[in-house]
Amino acid sequence: MTSFAAEPAHIHGSTARTAVLVVNLGTPEAPTAPAVRRYLAEFLSDHRVVEIPRWLWKPILHGIILRTRPAKSAAKYASIWTPEGSPLKVWTEKQAKLLLGALGEQGQQVLVRHAMRYGNPSIASQLDALKAEGATRILVLPLYPQYSGTTTASIFDAVGQWGQQTRHLPELRFVNRYHDDPGYIDALARRVQRHWEQNGRGDRLLLSFHGVPQRTLTLGDPYHCECHKTARLLGERLDLPADAVLVTFQSRFGRAKWLHPYTEPTLRQLAQQGVKRVDVACPGFVSDCLETLEEIAQEGRDAFLQAGGQEFHYVPCLNDDGRWIGALAGIAQQHLQGWPTAAAPDGRAAELQRERALRLGATR
Structure with missing residues (x-):
């Protein structure tokens, strides 16, 4: 029999709220082997991430990977x-705060x-907290511009699992993708342009996803196609010829074939071909x-320089860039349409909601 979590105490007359939950991949709590082991155990146990039968994968994960990696x-x-x-934790927290302000x-x-x-x-803990604060409508906004079953869909799974234990569900909306959103593309382009203004321009712009x-x-x-569309739109926005922009894929794991070309071998190959300087950005x-x-x-x-390249420039991610926060706010607003965004509750109601949140936290 399903056991549902206790609901926050209902307060008659309290203001129903609308909320946005931004979700990123995650990170260990500390740069230590035990913390990384806990993180990897959760990450690599997700069937969306590793599509291998559990009976086959579990001995490999616990017997080999979590002992050595x-x-x-x-x-x-x-x-x-x-x-x-x-x-990742620092930037995600800042993005949420800046999004609230925007x-x-x-x-x-x-x-x-x-x-x-x-x-x-966790997603479940934050959904609980939003309910305790009076949220009856929640927009889930993954910080993944390109959709993939391995990332975006996994967030939806986690929300669904939370819902299976929740008696009184809020209205829920989800953002699937924004790989071609004009504000996102503009923020990427301006980030690259500022880097070039400060450091000059390289012979190639490599986009690693x-x-x-x-x-x-x-x-x-659709992930592969959406990565290439992002790259094409960014190249057009920067007014670059097609052969000046390269798309590669990084972070291979295991022996199976992954999306290619691979980033590090491509960097080595460029250096060996005589490319002196490369600029690398990671739009995903x-x-x-x-x-x-x-x-x-x-x-x-290191790979590029060791292979004979002379200058390697990394273009930082969007992080707390103002154009990116504006784009994120625009994406949120697009998906919030039709939902009322009520004024903040009065002081007494806010105090009651804070007390309710504390009570809920003490029982979980």
């Missing part, structure tokens, strides 16, 4: 860790929280993280 990955995380914590400036008085698909704060197994493309996942990541700061800005740089 955490220490190596922890060292990589340590190389990019900041005093405030994981870069929506408020545009007259959208909504609640905004952030969550991580893996790790903390996170990889997924090749079989996902043949099975109908809106927050700098391990995959951009360590895999690209460190390992990618």
Whole structure:
């Protein structure tokens, strides 16, 4: 029999609220082997991420990967860790706060929280918190511009799992993709242009997206096509010839064939072909993280320079860029249409809602 979580105490006359929950991938709590092991165990147990029968995958995951990979990955995380914590955590928190401000400036008085698909704060905990604050309408906004079953759909799974344990469901909406959103493309272009203004322009602009197994493309996942459309629109926005923009895929895992061309071999090949300088951006990541700061800005740089290249320039992710926050607010507003964005509740109602949130937290 299903056991439903206790509902927040109902307060008659309280204002129903509209909320936005922005969701990113996640990060370990610390750059240590135990923390990375916990994170990887959750991440790599997701059937959306690893499409291998559980009876076959579980012994490999727990018998090999979680015994050998955490220490190596922890060292990589340590190389990019900041005093405030994981870069992805820091930037995601800032993006949520800035989104709240941007929506408020545009007259959208909504609640905004952030969550991580893996790790903390979890999607379930943040949905609980939004309900406790009076949210009856929630827009789930993944921080993945390009749709993939391995990422975007996994967020929807997590929301669905939360819903299966929830008695009184809020209205829910989801954002699937915004890979071709004009505001997003404009923010990417301006980020690259500012880098060129400050550092000059390279011989090639390489756009590295996170990889997924090749079989996902043949099975109908649109991710590969959406990455290429983002790249095409960005190149057009920058007024670059087609051969000046390269699309590659990074972060391979395992022995299966993944989307190609692969980023690091391409960087080596460019250097060997006589390309002296390359500029690399990662449009699929809106927050700098391990995959951009360590895999690209460190390992990618080393690969290019060791193969004979002379200058490697990494273009930072959008992070807290003003144009990006404006684009994110525009995407949210588009999907909030038709929902009332009521004024903030009066002081007494707000106090009662805070008390209700505290009571709920104490029972979970």
